[in-house]
Amino acid sequence: MNDEYRPAVVPASTYRLQIQPAFTFDDAAARAAYLADLGVTHAYLSPVLAPAKGSTHGYDVIDHSRLNPEAGGRPAFDRLSAALEAAGLGAVADVVPNHMAVPTPASDNAQLWSVLREGPESPFASWFDVDWSVPDRAILMAVLGQRIGQVLAAGELTLDVTGDEPVLRYYDHVFPVRPGTEDLPLAQLVDRQWYRLAHWRVADEELNYRRFFDVDTLAAVRVEDPEVFDASHALLLELLRAGELQGLRIDHPDGLADPRGYLARLAAATERDGSSAWVVVEKILEGGETLPTDWATAGTTGYDALHEVGGLFLDQAGAEPLTSLYASLTGDSEPFSAVVEQAKREVVEHGLYAEVHRLVDLLAAICHDDVDLRDHTRRGLHESVVELLVAFPRYRAYVVPGEATPAEAVEVLEEAATAARAHLAPERHDTLAVVVDLALGRAGSPDDPRLAEFVVRFQQTCGPVMAKGVEDTAFYRWFRLSSLNEVGGDPTRFGTSPEEFHNFAGVLSRTWPSAMTTLSTHDTKRSEDVRAHLTPLSEHPDEFAAALAGWRELAAAHRDAELDVRTELLVWQTLVGTWGRSGPLAEERLLAYLEKATREAKDHTTWTAPDEAYEAAVQHFARGVLGDEAVLAAVGAWVERTADASRVAVLGQKFVQLAMPGVPDVYQGTELVDLSLVDPDNRREVDYDERARRLAALDAGERPADVDDEKLLVVSRTLRVRREHPEAFLGETAAYAAVPTSTGNAVAFARGPLDAPVVVAVATRLPGSLERLGGWGEHTLALPAGTWRNAFTGVEVPGGSARFADVLDGLPVALLVRV
CATH class of the missing domain: 3.20.20.80 (Glycosidases)
Known part of the structure; x- marks a missing residue:
C-alpha cells in the first residue's frame, strides 16, 4: 500500500x-x-x-x-x-x-452536444479525447445504416428545428447544426459540421476519438x-x-x-x-x-482473490485428463496461449484498427521529423505496433512521460518485444526496437508532445487488446474447464494448493489489507456457485468423460452438422453449472447466453455479422437437450452424484473469501446459492423477501433446510463476526497465520493478533479424495490455546490438537471464535 x-x-x-x-x-x-x-x-x-x-x-x-x-x-x-x-x-x-455515453439522442449529453455543435471552440472541447488535427469533420459519428451518400439520396437525413435550434435528424438520432451552416443545401450542410456522419462500419477503421474498448457509444473523457x-x-x-x-x-x-x-x-x-x-x-x-x-x-476489487480462493477447491490432478478429454473431442491440441495470440491478433487488426492507426500516425510523424529515425517506414511501424500489442501480456505498463521509466515497465516491454520479434522479418527488428524505445520514452525528443501522446496512448491501447482479445474472445473459444475462464484469470493455472493460498493471503494481509475481495461481480462470466458446481469435474475427470459420452449419444438427434464441438462442450458445462433445485435453467436464459458466447467467440458468428445457420444449429441443439427427458435425466444423475462435492465448494469458497484478509464483497443475492451467468443474466431481480424469511428462520433457531440455508448461515454468521470483532479483520492487529493441519483436504487459518488469534477458519477441500481416503479418521488441526466456539453450530472445542471430525460436525466449514 x-x-x-x-x-x-x-x-x-x-x-x-x-x-x-x-x-x-x-x-x-x-x-x-x-x-x-x-x-x-x-x-x-x-x-x-x-x-x-x-x-x-x-x-x-x-x-x-x-x-x-x-x-x-x-x-x-x-x-x-x-x-x-x-x-x-x-x-x-x-x-x-x-468515459461518458454517446447517447441517442446525443442531446442527452450536454457536454458532447456542445462539442458537436461548436467543435474546438466549445467550452467542453477539452473533455473528450478528440483528434482536432483534422480541420473540420473531426468527430466521427458512425451511426448510419448505409453510406452517407445513400442516406442523403434516400432522404433519411432531414433538417429540423428543436426549440429554437436547427438539428439534423436521422431516425432516433439527433445532431446539432454548426452555427452559420443552417441555410446551406443539405449535402453541403452535412459536410460542414464539426462531426462526420458515417456508416457504422467505418468506426473500427477511422474513429478519431478515444473510446471505451471498442464501444463507439462510450467516448473517453480526459479526466x-x-x-x-x-x-x-x-x-x-x-x-x-x-x-x-x-x-x-x-x-x-x-x-x-x-x-x-x-x-x-x-x-x-x-x-x-x-x-x-x-x-x-x-x-x-x-x-x-x-x-x-x-x-x-x-x-x-479482488479478481486476484477470486482465482486464489476458487482454485483451493479444484483438484490439480484433474488438469491433464481434462486437457486430454478436450483435445480428443475437439481435435484441438494447441495450448491456450496460442488461442490468446490468435484472438488478440484479430482484435488488433480489426476491432481496434482505428486505435492502432492513431499510434502509427504518431510514430510516423515522430520518425519523419527525426533524421535518425526517418528511414523506418509506416508499414514497418504498423507491423511492429501490431506484434508488440499482441505480445504485451498486461493491461498496461506504468510509464509517465517526463519521468524515469520504472524498471518493471522496461522488463515487461522488452519481454514482449522478444516475443514480437519472432513474428517479424529480420529487417523489421530495428523498427521494433525503435517502437519499444519510444513507448518507454527513451527515444525521440522529450519535449515533443507527440512522444508524450504516444507513450500514453500505447498504454491505453494495451487494456482493450487484453480485454477484447482474452476475456471477450479467447475465453469463449477454449473450454477445458469453463469455470477457469474468468475475468482476470488464467485458464492454464489449474487449482491452488493450501500453501499457495496461505502465501497469497499472507502477502495480502501485509501489503493490501484493506483491498476488496470478491467471488462474483457484474463482470464475472459465471457466478461463484456456477463455478462451484463445476469443481467436481476436476476430481472426477474420468467419470465426467464417461457421463459426457453418454449425454452426447443421447443427444445425437439434436446435433446439426454445423454445430462446433467446442460450443457443444460449453452447453454441457453450462447445464451442469446452472442446474438448480428445479432442474435445468430456463430455455430463454440458456439461449441468450449461448448467443452471447458464440458471438463473442467470433469463430462462426459475430455481433456485427451474425451467421443465422450456425446460430440456428446452436439453438436447435440447446432446445433439443432441454426438451429431452432422457438427456436431462442423465445430466441430473451426474448433478445428484456430485451434489455433496458441489456443496463443499459452494460453502467453502464463500467462507474463505469472507474470512481471509481484505474487505469482502457479497454480490447481490449470492448469500443464497446463485446460478447466474454473464451479464445481463446476473442483473436479474433478487427475491429479498425470500432471503429475509430464511434469515429470520435461522435466527429463530431453525436448522438449515438446504444448501441455500447453509450458505445464508455461513454468510450471515461470518459477516456478523467480522462486524463484532473488527480487531481480528481490520487494522494493525488483523494478522493472518496458517493453522497447521495433518491433511491436505482442509485449509485453516487464524485471524487477529499473532500471539492471541480471535478467530480460526476451517474449510474442507477436495471431498472426492477425502472420501477415497476413508474420511477424516484421526486427522487433526493445531488450534491455538484457549476455548473455541463454532459460530455456525454453537459447539465448543478446546485448543490444541483437535480432530476434524469433531470440528466439522454437520457442515464442511467452521468459524471458531475464541470464547
Missing part, C-alpha cells in the same frame, strides 16, 4: 446492489434493515450518476451533475442514505472516470484535465463530504492517461484531517504482476 495513503473509514464488508430503473434508490432503502441483519457494514452501489435513459448498469454516464433520475434522483438517494444510517450502515459507490476532474467529480465529492458516501470503487483506471495522478488527485480531494476516502480500483493483475505501490488506493 502507498505509505502516504490513509483511508478514513474501511468497511468491514460490502454488499453489491445494482441500481437501475427496476431497482431504485428507494428499493435499496427498503432493504437496509435486511442488510444490517445479514451483517454487512456498507452497501456498495453501482454507478449512481445519471446514465443514458433505460440503462440497467449505469456505466454509460451522461450527466455528472445529477444522480440517476430513473432511480429516483437526489431525493430518493437522500432517503436511501437516511435508511442506511438508521440501520447503522454506510455506502460506497462505483465511479466511472474513463487528467483538472477542470474535467473537478466538474465530473463535484457531486461525488459533495456526497463524501456530507457523509452519504464513505468510499469509492474506480472503474477501469487502466484506461486513464495517468492512473496514479488521478488517484492522487482523488485522495487529495477527499482528504480530511490526514485521511482520505477508502478507494479500490478495478485492476486486473496478470501473472506475477503486483499493484503499483505509489497508487493512492486501498487495493484492487
